[in-house]
Amino acid sequence: MNTLIVHCHPEARSFNAALRDTAAQAMRDLGHDVDVSDLYAEGFDPVEAPRHYRHRANAEVFSALVEQRHASTHGTLPDDIRREIARLEKADLVVLQFPLWWHAPPAMLKGWFDRVFVNGGLYSGSRRYDRGYFRGRRAICSVTTGAPAATFGPGGRGGDIDLLLWPLHYSLHYMGYDVLEPVLAHGVQDARGGYRYQEDAALAASLSAHRAQLARRLANWRTDTPLRFPGWDDWDEHGMLKPERTDVLAPFGRRS
């Protein structure tokens, strides 16, 4: 089995980097081959733009979807995108490791979605959600936040974490992944010295607990019940939720 860790943090000595290493070791302990897309270290370009397409379907007017589909069909996707797709195609489990910046993944990781999950090659109108390209595979987000855990409940100051992660989880669902409940490390602030965890006893203890939690969750990656999202059987021919399926609505992917 194979695991891909998509790691997004600019600092090699960060709390996130430590968790990335924990995830890698945990999966190796389970016998997985582990690959890491270290987006900052590899200098990934997160901006979808005309410059990535040398053989344009339309040289005058740029549409990302048109060019992605064209490049998929003609084998002219950019090298970095082909590399990322090859990594994904091997992976039974994808782990996204990132800090929550402005209530969402950093631009670097958002752009990985914008550019890697290419129209045509990895999805089409009929090949999405529970019929998606990566159906049968699993994905999990391992996320650090800067505020205390208590503030991330419904109506809390940090923002309801289930709402904050919902768009990202929905994108993974769109690609066919079974999305596991996220692993959350709250209260991690580089500004307060999060990266000094090796020198500070309280931070070291916090990191140690978060490492153990992440390893424990990953040990159950095949058996944990995925989050629940609506799928093709739940929608009518207009893509609207069937009236009898409103039980999938709340609470936003949480396990009931």
Next chain:
Amino acid sequence: MNTLIVHCHPEARSFNAALRDTAAQAMRDLGHDVDVSDLYAEGFDPVEAPRHYRHRANAEVFSALVEQRHASTHGTLPDDIRREIARLEKADLVVLQFPLWWHAPPAMLKGWFDRVFVNGGLYSGSRRYDRGYFRGRRAICSVTTGAPAATFGPGGRGGDIDLLLWPLHYSLHYMGYDVLEPVLAHGVQDARGGYRYQEDAALAASLSAHRAQLARRLANWRTDTPLRFPGWDDWDEHGMLKPERTDVLAPFGRRS
């Protein structure tokens, strides 16, 4: 009065660009001075990274929050960030014009949040939400999507649009803005020829209707009731929602 339009689309002849021009004209018609941050055209770099900080607070280990605060204090923020902050400081209204890519703003716009809303300079632990730097100002998202409007309701195939925009709206709330209901143009697909609106009668009619809707909404920018989010009076000392304030919870910023 002043309006800033933050425009995020790689193609100058896109539906989004047409809506940007509509917004600019609508606000000029109201007597506003209008400035446009055209992120792609200006080559904005959305990746928060060490390279932007020449005078580091900590030259060894990079923390975005530490360096933002340090650069704010010492007047050493990058030139592009100072330019964006100056634009924001003039603006009574901020219009974000963008396509929904992977259930969220494109990486280019996400990175504008990551880099421009600097720690220390524009927010601190006590200067956030309804006590935020831009309190009294207003913000509105004008968003195009690729699927039909019907699919964006609760449980719909496109994803509940209120959930999809919630993290971005919450970030604007964090900065103190009163966030207006978004202006949505559904079913806009460059892949289907969205940019050929000038040559195609149906697309031209659609664009025309969306332009009129946007202009109408912007005409009421000062009087429309903003979305509702929890604020300092709603939270206890732990940042948790007070039990008697659960009325702010649903339905995720929608006007009741």
